[in-house]
Amino acid sequence: MKQLPFIRKEKGIHTLYVDGEPYIVLGGEVHNSSSSSLEYMKEKVWPNLRGLNLNTVLVPVFWELIEPVEDSFDFKLVDGIIEQAREENVRLILLWFGLWKNGASTYVPGWVKKDYKKYFRARYPDNEASDTISPLCDAAVKADAKAFRRLMRHLREIDGDRNTVIMIQVENEIGFLGSERDFSDFANAEFEKPVPPEVAVSFGKSGNWSKVFGRDAAEYFMAYHYAKAVEKIAKAGTEEYPLPMYVNAWLEQFPERPGSYPSGGPIAKVMKMWKIAAPTIYLCAPDIYLPSFADICEEYTTNDNPLFIPEARRDATSAANVFYAIGKHNALGFSPFGIEDLFAPPSADSDSTSNNETGLYLAQSYKLLGSMMNIIHKYRGTDKMTGFLQNNNNGCIIPLSEYDLKLTYLQPEEGKPISGGIVIEVSENEFILAGMGFTAEFLPKRGEKAKVGYIRIEEGTFENNNWIRRRVLNGDEAMRISVGRYPGAIRVEMYKYE
Structure with missing residues (x-):
């Protein structure tokens, strides 16, 4: 097996290494459903990416398709995506769409959805069930971790000597929408208990969640339990194949109330809690669709968190933003979302002219940056x-x-x-x-x-x-x-x- 991709801190900055060499992701993330079909990827995605000068593509893989029947695993789709990426001479970052995607549990297998008593849902204050499986549901976390372990074992077997897959995103934009926290009976009981010892030590306070965190107690409570759940899942995977792993964040935004954005997700405010509860996760990554790009980059380089941007607005600003992220903040990578749309043929439901212009700008930015990587790596993290x-x-x-x-x-x-x-x-x-x-x-x-x-x-x-x-x-x-x-x-x- 080749030397695995890894992230290492040296001279005050974090660097991603692939095949033993420094690597910066010049990437793009495909639409959520594109990678559910190898034929679609071959016909509608890969042809549109060839002119963009990408070195990495971010691609979802789905628990519901990998384990459609409990304890029966099917990796044909994963194998096909990896083989296609090799043919296109690009690396992959796989996004594990397991228990949570954009604050909901839409990608869990049918057998999990149907057994809603065993895999219980987070509930709203009126006790109404949500479409989000609670992060406090240990049975669900164990089931996800088992499937993720099998995925990582399989990656080691088919890709350990190639390093096509260089990083893993665990879940997607985690958190609870529609309420500041889970109000299920089990969650209510946990909320009244003292905060865990490691939390009390790190924050220098003891007592229950309300006493320690005041008005932000609900969000910190959810952050802790989501992070603990992700830690169990990620650790199961790294025990099989320890690729660098990260989580991504749907960012806090107006009206700045948890539940209007996914409460408990790895936003900057609760990043410290995520670092405490999920040490296997190397970094928290912002999905940047808001106009305050520079401010968000600054936020996500605190707490010794390396900057990686797995999703960004797919518009002309991306061509400039990538220079700033790498030059100012030593970003590990940058990746607009829905990347296959940029050079897609004209269609009735897309603005192909605008997309193509954006694609031309981004392609040139990536070409220029990709051709000067040695000098960038030489001066990364210096005042030069x-x-x-x-x-x-x-x-x-x-x-x-x-x-x-x-x-x-x-x-x-x-x-x-x-x-x-x-x-x-x-x-x-x-x-x-x-x-x-x-x-x-x-x-x-x-x-x-x-x-x-x-x-x-x-x-x-x-x-x-x-x-x-x-x-x-x-x-x-x-x-x-x-x-x-x-x-x-x-x-x-x-x-x-x-």
Whole structure:
């Protein structure tokens, strides 16, 4: 068996390794039902992905199809997806749609759904049953863990020597919708008990949930029990095949009340609880559909949590956001949702023109980033690389060792990428600027009398991590260093004089 993919913290940052080499996911997640049919994937998905320069595809696998009859397992669909990915020369991240998907239990097998007394449901305050199996239902968690264990054992057997599958997402957007917590009789009794010892120690308080967490008690209670359930499931899987595992979050949003978003899911506010109760889970990942992309990235790099974005809005902003996530926050990866729609043929129910434009921008961003990965890995986690992103502002100033870099953003246009990119300080006088939608001006440090000048400004790109010069910009062009709406790169060499 080859060396497994793994995530390791070194020099203050977390890095994903695949086949022993650093790896950043330039990905896309397919629609929920696409991977339920190998024929559909072959005809409607893979052809649309080939021009996007992806290195990784995020694909659901379904408990209901793997174990349609209790204790009878069928992995033909999983095998087929892996074989197709190998043919397309991409890696996979598998999403385990087990007990919970988007706050509900829609992907559990029929035999689980029917036995609603054994696999009991979370209930609303009026005792009405929900379509969500309670995270406090030990029988359901054990059944999910058993199926997940079998899946991971099977992956080890068929992929342990290939590493086609590099990570696993356990469940999908976990949490309870429609109420702040489970009000089943069993949950009510647990809610009145003292918080578990590890929680009391970590938060420095003891007593029942209400005493320790006050108005947020219900959400922390659900976070603990969802995390404990996921820990049992994930641990069963890693005992068979210890790939890196993560959970994803439907984010807190207006009206900011648990239950309007899935209560107990791994949002930033309760991430500490998830780290306590689910140590097998390496990271909590935000699904970013909200406009506050930069703020969310910041939130999900606290508590020593590496940033990974498994779902993002499928629009032109994604082409800029990926530069920012990698350059500013050392993201392990980025992945818009419904990725097969970007280059899909025209249809009556899709905006193919908008999707195709977005696809062209994202494909170029991925091509550029993918071709300069060595230099990105060299400077990840250092003060020599950063990212920038337009956020209702006209620009920014980035302090460098010997200069200040003034970036002015292009005015936003509907359907076009916003401004964003990466700045790499190769030496105190040499810089790589990659991204889109900006003009650049190098300034002397404040209070410094020296003037600055350009030795050379090159427009170009990277091929196999080597800089390929195109135009050398001088004369009129040197008066305005810029990268337009389409992703591109510039290499600049500076000097000072008096």
